[in-house]
Amino acid sequence: MADSVNDERIPTVICDGVDIVYRVNGTGAGRGSATAALNRMLHRKQTEKAAGVRRVHAVKNVSFTAYKGEAIGLIGTNGSGKSTLLRAVAGLLPVENGKIYTNGQPSLLGVNAALMGDLTGERNVILGGLAMGMSREEIKARYQEIVDFSGINEKGDFITLPMRTYSSGMGARLRFSIAAAKNHDVLLIDEALATGDRSFQRRSEKRIRELREQAGTVFLVTHSNATIRDTCERALWLERGVLRMDGPTEDVLAAYEDFTNGDKPKGPAAPAPAKQGK
């Protein structure tokens, strides 16, 4: 793989010393009460802490450069800052310190991608396509392909039902199918594949590889190490907001698996390690 890498690698995302801090209001005494709110208004000058504002430092001094044609797995235990970092790369969250540079338009595909529950799958395909900047003609031309890829209609005519009637896996499949219909400069995927069944995961992994070949960059957040192994040649490991490791998938996953196995309770009901095997 390494020998096919072009000498002139084009950076698509550069994170330079990025810190991201959430501020949560109303965690002080008497939170939520009218008096507390009034006090906050009257004492604007006081420090955030005294005003009951809690700071959550979710991403700490993270730096990396992503290049065209790369698929990068983002791993780390729950609450380690993966979704936060992706949202910031997508331009949806401000950074506290540091800079994020992107070359091209990043698209975030998350479990909460903005599809409308009350509209049918059909309408959502059209809306989602328009939201990604596709023309009506383009969407029409790819409509069947999107529906077929999602497999939503495999078990009946579900595409004409409102999305709120879909199972969480079906919703995630449709979201991924819509997003994957377009070639993205930078595609950010947050756990979108996790709820799909194995056959859908295979199809999406194949699609991720294609997107990557079309010279885009793909970031993939998932707790499935097998998916990361199959799709990404590079991995970033975030832990408590700190970038612990950045390197070839195998090396990073080996260290990460050591780390997670270390604190895993060894119960008989523990699921088998996510090892690839057929």
Ligand SMILES: Nc1ncnc2c1ncn2[C@@H]1O[C@H](COP(=O)(O)OP(=O)(O)OP(=O)(O)O)[C@@H](O)[C@H]1O
């Ligand atoms: N809207 C928010 N307001 C305040 N704190 C938040 C908010 N969203 C996330 N956090 C905090 O930021 C930290 C990182 O959260 P994040 O969602 O980025 O983790 P994650 O790595 O995506 O976890 P998971 O694997 O569970 O999806 C956590 O401590 C979380 O509590």
Ligand SMILES: [Mg+2]
């Ligand atoms: Mg997350």
